[in-house]
Amino acid sequence: MPAADPGAPAADDGLVADEHRALLRAAERLLDGVDRALGSLDDGSYGTCEVCGTSVDDRDLEEDPVLMRCPQHRGPRRE
Ligand SMILES: [Zn+2]
Incomplete structure (x- = not known):
């Protein structure tokens, strides 16, 4: 494998930012539940x-x- 290209296209940054935002949202939901x-x-x-x-x-x-609801009120998991 070649070393990572320092001149990689900037388009990748958008993907990484999206992943970070998704992780952040997941962490916030978890913290909210806790x-x-x-x-x-x-x-x-x-x-x-x-x-x-x-x-x-x-x-x-x-x-x-951190489940706070019975099966009846749980409903489909929100993503
Ligand atoms: Zn209930």
Whole structure:
């Protein structure tokens, strides 16, 4: 493999910026989820649906510890 070309086309920068923005959005969603989960731990509602108060399955919480909704109110995952 040749060394990376320092004169690589600038078009690549756009792609990298897009990837960075996507990562940033994913990180922000994660932080938002952690924030809300911590808040629910504080007020004692952790593990219950934020919409209807139904308890969320432990196995679902193991998969996604910041899950804040029961299956009925979860809906399709937002991307
Ligand atoms: Zn619910």
